[in-house]
Amino acid sequence: MSRVRVLxxxxxxxxxxxxxxxxxxxxxxxxxxxxxxxxxxxxxxxGTYQILAFVGxxxxxxxxxxxxxxxxxxxxxxxxxxxxxxxxxxxxIGICNGFQTLVNxxxxxxxxxxxRSRLVALVGNDCGNFRxxxxxxxxxxxxxxxxxxDLNCLExxxxxxxxxxxxxxxxxxxxxxxxxxxxRYALSDGSPAQGRFPENPNGSLEDIAGxxxxxxxxxxLMPHPEAYNHPGNHPQxxxxxxxxxxxxxxxxxxxxxxxxxxxxxxxxxxx
Numbered sequence: 001m002s003r004v005r006v007l008x009x010x011x012x013x014x015x016x017x018x019x020x021x022x023x024x025x026x027x028x029x030x031x032x033x034x035x036x037x038x039x040x041x042x043x044x045x046x047g048t049y050q051i052l053a054f055v056g057x058x059x060x061x062x063x064x065x066x067x068x069x070x071x072x073x074x075x076x077x078x079x080x081x082x083x084x085x086x087x088x089x090x091x092x093i094g095i096c097n098g099f100q101t102l103v104n105x106x107x108x109x110x111x112x113x114x115x116r117s118r119l120v121a122l123v124g125n126d127c128g129n130f131r132x133x134x135x136x137x138x139x140x141x142x143x144x145x146x147x148x149x150d151l152n153c154l155e156x157x158x159x160x161x162x163x164x165x166x167x168x169x170x171x172x173x174x175x176x177x178x179x180x181x182x183x184r185y186a187l188s189d190g191s192p193a194q195g196r197f198p199e200n201p202n203g204s205l206e207d208i209a210g211x212x213x214x215x216x217x218x219x220x221l222m223p224h225p226e227a228y229n230h231p232g233n234h235p236q237x238x239x240x241x242x243x244x245x246x247x248x249x250x251x252x253x254x255x256x257x258x259x260x261x262x263x264x265x266x267x268x269x270x271x
Contacts, residue, residue: 003030004269007049009098011035012070014057016095016226023226024053027262028270036070040077047084050269051091054098056159056224066122066162067100075105082107083115091146091265092218096160099210099220108220109171109180110213120167120175120211122222126203130161133201134235135223136255137209138186144216145182146268147261153190154183155234155255156223158201163222165204165211172206183210183221217268225258233257 006029010017017033024031029051038044046052060069074082082105086092094102099122102108106116125131137154167175175181184207185193185200193199193207200207202222210221231237234253 003028004051004266005029005049006031006051006053007044007046008033008053009036009055011037013059013061014055014097016056016224019226019229020053020055020095023229023259023262024051024266026229026259027266029262029266036074040073046078046081046090047088049090051093051265052085054092054094054101055226056096056098059097059101062097062162066160067097067104070097070101071104074101079105079116086115086213086215086218087113090217091268093147093265094220095224095226096163096222099222100162102218102220107218108211108213109175110215110218111174111178113214115213119171120165122162123164123166124162125160125164125201127197127201130159131163131198131201132159133157133198135199135201135209136186136188136190137183137223138190138192140179140182140184142179143182143212144179144214145212145219146216147219147264148182149264151256151260151264153186153255154223154225154258155228155253156225156258157227158223160202160222163202163204165206165208165222167205175208175211176206178214180211180214181206181208182212182219183208183223185209225261228258231257
């Protein structure tokens with residue numbers, strides 16, 4: 001059986017493409033870094049891949065707002081191709097700046113298969129500055145998201161200045177009722193953060209850290225799963241290592257690594 005092909009976007013200030021491609025490779029995918037211009041000029045076709053990854057970074061320096069210019073550029077040149085990719089069964093993930101791009105494009109939340117309307121936003125952190133930290137995330141078990149299947153809690157790093165999830169009350173209610181809220185910021189025991197800082201690092205409404213469309217195949221999140229691809233990435237790795245020696249326990253943190261999300265996406269096509 002041929003390996004699942006993954007297109008990892010790169011170019012113009014994006015800086016997490018190598019880590020994302022590596023994480024997908026660890027998950028069993030055949031990941032290829034592709035410059036945005038190669039898609040726009042037709043050198044590479046999105047349709048030859050099964051998974052599309054919008055990665056983290058600061059596309060176009062976030063000069064007009066995080067993910068705005070990338071969304072305008074890709075929407076103008078590739079808007080129809082992106083929607084066709086989704087409608088034909090493709091899987092999309094947007095991480096941090098990629099999440100910001102997806103909501104600016106309108107690919108999320110995608111109510112009623114409307115992938116053009118911009119209904120939610122990611123705006124400046126309530127704390128007023130850039131946050132570089134680790135957070136605990138509670139997974140919604142009822143979400144259709146293909147990336148979070150069989151997962152319960154995660155610990156992942158965040159690094160963003162515009163990560164506050166915002167939407168009008170009616171849109172929030174619809175997201176929650178549709179089970180499209182995939183991840184919420186939580187306390188260390190997995191209970192709701194309820195807006196508490198720094199557990200909720202940006203003031204996101206309803207503690208929302210990630211959402212998907214109704215199909216579960218388009219997923220955006222602010223934390224960085226690609227940055228947790230080895231136990232040694234975890235800030236308490238040495239503690240868990242010593243704990244493991246003393247208790248003869250597995251030398252791993254209590255929650256799965258971020259690569260579990262990528263493996264779920266690859267397995268979606270191989271199950």
